[in-house]
Amino acid sequence: MEIEKDAVTTIFKQGIKIHVIFLLSLFVIAIVITLQSPDPEQVMPKAILVYLLMVACVYSGRWLGKQFPWKKSWLFLILIFCFLTCFFSVAGIFGMAYFLGYKDGADVSALVVITTLLVMLHVFAGTIITVIRMLTRQQIKESRILQYQAETELNLLTSKLSPHFLFNTLNNMYGLSREDPARVPELLLKLSDLLSYTLYSSDGPFVKLKEEVDCIKNFVALEKIRIGDRLALDVHIGGYNPSINIAPMVLIVFVENAFKHAKNTVRGSIQITLKLWADADFVYFELENTSGVQSAVFDNRPSGMGLVTTIKRLDLLYNDAYQLNHGTKDSRYVVKLKIPVHAAH
Structure with missing residues (x-):
């Protein structure tokens, strides 16, 4: 249906703009933090790692959110969420430990907690954003379809009404023309x-x-x-x-x-x-x-x-x-x- 196609196209075009703005905003934040640090060369790799980790978590969460309508099993969604959290947390912990110069036997508990919480937050945020976007898109489709149906029914009712009115008027004319x-x-x-x-x-x-x-x-x-x-x-x-x-x-x-x-x-x-x-x-x-x-x-x-x-x-x-x-x-x-x-x- 054309109404659904227009709605999807509009949301898709707007979605591309939002993605570009989101990625550029995160990149600018990473650059600003790097340039304001006392040692930009040391901070740059860490900033890039955090940037890539945040982007990967958010878009993985968005993929997870797209599975929501198709997977009725909450257990499946929870397991995938846990897997994504563990995967990106391990990658982030090892990456940050490498760039921060952690040695064997060093206490990395704070790094583990912070990284895991950040990963969970961004995966969850990506999931919620996608679910809200899909629900909004569905509401737009339904509202436009209802509007189309209402206009169609209204036009049909009006087309039935006017001939009815004119039919009675012509009947009156016929009777009077004879009298x-x-x-x-x-x-x-x-x-x-x-x-x-x-x-x-x-x-x-x-x-x-x-x-x-x-x-x-x-x-x-x-x-x-x-x-x-x-x-x-x-x-x-x-x-x-x-x-x-x-x-x-x-x-x-x-x-x-x-x-x-x-x-x-x-x-x-x-x-x-x-x-x-x-x-x-x-x-x-x-x-x-x-x-x-x-x-x-x-x-x-x-x-x-x-x-x-x-x-x-x-x-x-x-x-x-x-x-x-x-x-x-x-x-x-x-x-x-x-x-x-x-x-x-």
């Missing part, structure tokens, strides 16, 4: 604006709140033409920052569903109440219609994909940061939606 053809031109102008929004403005994960509000206004105007005097509409759109971002085709779905099901009210007027406002933290949206029972039934039908996919999109984009309550209350279908402003970037 009152004179109203069709005005309805086509409104539909043009809706098409522009659904085809262009909703391509990204977020749009400006003003665009969604304008879409709602166009849709409401379209429905007023279709329904006529039977519509008792109460719309309250309060103040809001036009630059606020929101997921596209979210609010309009609830509005579209309200009109779709309220039209099934044969007797009396069609009553729909819509409220929208925003503050610095949240966008608030409330909606009520007079056919709650029918709306609830519609949600379970195959054709009612709009509300289902909208909730899935909200889950993908806002996780648990949004609040949605919808259902029947006193023979009315009520929707209350609260969307965080700062989560939409």
